Amino acid sequence: MQYNHQEIEKKWQEFWAQNQTFKALNSSDKPKYYVLDMFPYPSGAGLHVGHPLGYIASDIYARYKRHKGFNVLHPQGYDSFGLPAEQYAIQTGQHPAKTTEENIKTYRRQLDQIGFSFDWSREVRTSNPEYYKWTQWIFIQLFNSWYNNDSNKAEDISTLIAVFEKEGNLKVNAACDEDIISFNSEDWDSFSNTKKQEILLQYRLTFLSDTEVNWCPALGTVLANDEIVNGVSERGGHPVVRKKMTQWSMRISAYAQRLLDGLETIDWPQPLKDSQTNWIGRSEGAMVSFAVDGHEGEKIEVFTTRPDTIFGVSFMTLAPEHEIVSKITTDAQKAEVEAYVEATAKRSERDRMADVKTISGVFTGAFAIHPFSGEKVQIWIGDYVLASYGTGAVMAVPCGDQRDYDFAKHFGIPIPNIFENVDISEAAHSDKEGIVIANSDFLSGLKYKKASKLAIYELEKKGVGYGKINYRLRDAVFSRQRYWGEPFPVYYKEGIPQMIDAEHLPIELPEVEKYLPTEDGRPPLGNAEVWAWNTEKNEVVNNHLIDHKTVFPLELNTMPGWAGSSQYFNRYMDPRNENEIFSKENIDYWQQVDLYIGGSEHATGHLLYARFWQKFMFDRGLVPVDEFAKKLINQGMILGTSAFVFRVEGENKIVTSSKIEGLKTQPIHANVSFVNSSDELDIEAFKKWRPEFKDAEFITEEDGTFKVSREVEKMSKSKYNVVNPDDICEEYGADALRLFEMFLGPLEQSKPWKTSGISGVYSFLKKLWKLFYNGEELSISNDAPTKEELKTLHKTIKKVEEDIENFSFNTSVSTFMIAVNELTALKCNKREILEPLLVLISPYAPHIAEELWSKLGHKETISFATFPKFEEKHLVESTKVYPISFNGKMRFTLELSLDLSKDEIEQTVMAHEKTQAQLQGRTPKKVIIVPGKIVNIVG
């Protein structure tokens, strides 16, 4: 019987589905293990061979853990809200739910045909109301919480109200808005309800605020910082401008320190941790306030990481947008300052970022008073100071900061040197280690650390500053002017947002005529006719019923893409629970994700927000651990191997790659499906595909073939290098695809795909099959295995087990090949060898393993068969082939008994004729012998 992958794979995929083989139970005597993939966005293009790489790796691990006796949770679902479906809806008028449903069908079919062991009974879709009900529910929990910096956790808003009622907000240490007013308990009592709500909003973990946002006119929405790349939108590359809007925000900044600390407790890739660390951007320093000369009561607050250099301040720079600018500018400077402010406002953020070389700024004419020396320092404005970071003002220390130095040089401002024996005639000295402060009153003679501490102490004593830790992490804007996202469970009463009671969730997306923003610029939900909340009937009703007494308008924004993905991993633990987000029982059993596999592009988006929500849920007692994923692996990207043909410029002539030298040619992408493994192009197919070359002249090689040139690029439709897993599964099978994807190289690395290589793993599968089948007959011996056969088996068990534990899946594929090659050479068909071998291979190539397992007479699936136990005794050798080296270079090998002593080895080796030939009469200085390893003769 021949190996027929199509028949076998279909058979077992149906078997697994019918028997619900991979359905995970929420309790078990076995230890639990939770393996998760970052769930996909179901795009219209379907999967290409790069997408399943991580899924294959996690599936191998999940299957391995089942063999090892674990109760494995391995779910899958869809991140099904998102921009592409909505863009498609705008273009075609099709409801995004419809296209999303179709895309999911394609995804599911493609995933099923690769043979993943997912528990599909737990599937979630972020766009399903049964799912986003809980996304809305968490939003309400965040709204009803504040962050207490004293207890260092989120608490219910009622505890804050209790404090306000008792003693006002004077002693409250909370993460909150900057511009809060101070009040005592009597003040609080006297406030109107609206006023109270406005104040509470400044403390809530999700809050409304007028923020400068990144507005993308082309997409008609606001974008988060991590959705912008190089000043343009990540999706589509559209320009982004700053705009003030009322938006929901998440007070993630409250968790900055804990998000940083948590990184040390989780086994995540270092580069990913580094980028989160950078994104959070912790810096230690001091706040210093400078009085303004002649402006009683006006102060300029600055943040500095170098309080030790405070005596090096020779001027100050404010962001042009800084609110004090207009107050302090002198009449003489007014015109110039105003012109500069106006000019900067016109420049886009992108312009300002791109242009870091040009130095510009204007003197305000005002002077600040140095807090220690009392000297007057000039106050300038300059666009190198960003309004959005720190206080929007800096104390400039030109000798210690290159930007300040350049600014000072450019405008002829003095550059006092406050470092001992440091030359600052050419550049600033920004290195803080190993220098001694000079010309600095009480700080002179001290080094960075001590000087900083002392400076802060003195600032605090004088009441003009204090030590402070600053974070770059901004609160995350949570509103999107989009249709295809979670609606907020929010209505507005007298302009104050009100939460809808959790029992009435989900608030489902309304139907709209058009998916575009309204003509007056409101978000797409502004088009909905039935989008008002009746507080008596507790239901969504028609807008014309709005009376602001019992019927109120609903929120028009929707939530961003990361809302649905910030808690899905917990929901999988209890996905059909209608009464709770998950039961306590289930979350206590599954705890957290043990292994999470996905792309590194989510470093500062999904993975940061999800950690934030998890910590919040931990604070509120909803989850037992404050990090959701113990271990995380970033799989590398699979790149495409593009094919190019060359057209002679100005002529309709296409030249084979070896003959382009000396010609002026343009490369043209050819579809990789027209190119064979020897890089030869099917010219007729190419002509048919690109009719404009129908009559082109093709200059071929001497032998009549036409060769393309190859280049590795990202796999993408526009480069015609996409390989579809459907085609691979059809021709070679899912088992071959799985083995080949792993065989390409280490999981974390990027590597190019070349379909021609798959024949290696395919013939491996055929060889494996032939160990069982002698021609048409299944031929299995029950004889006892030989020593050699046992050695091959146990060597393989050891290596494969080590490899899987180390996520080194590429090397186990080689190990399987070696094992099958050796067993073929030994003509081994012994049950005692082949049975455990099948279990080893089963995580990688589950279909063929199941088929042969059943042919061996098993009635049950192989999925839970015990992983074979490695026994050292089968690998014990009596001799060793020693490499004999001369000065570290191996020259020949010699088989010697392992019983020999060092002296005996030396004697035997030295007596050998090849040793003498190597030495050519010289006497060795030294002979190094490591028994069982190596002999090295020196001299």
Added chain:
RNA sequence: GCUCAAGUGGCGGAAUUGGUAGACGCGCUGGAUUCAAAAUCCAGUUUCUUCGGAAGUGUGGGUUCGAUUCCCACCUUGAGUACCA
């Protein structure tokens, strides 16, 4: 600019705590089988070579009996980040 990762045959890559560099596979070459092809099987395949050997893991240096592996400097590529005070 800064941070991180990586440089090994024609290609993807392997090499446990420093101990036989190039496992395994692709491709290529030759052969067997075949009317022929596919498939399969066998042999070879880092480079140079006077066929004895010699050199060789981005470059240069160092530590060591011995370095792809450890240290220093540099070069290249990729990723992230970017006036963050």
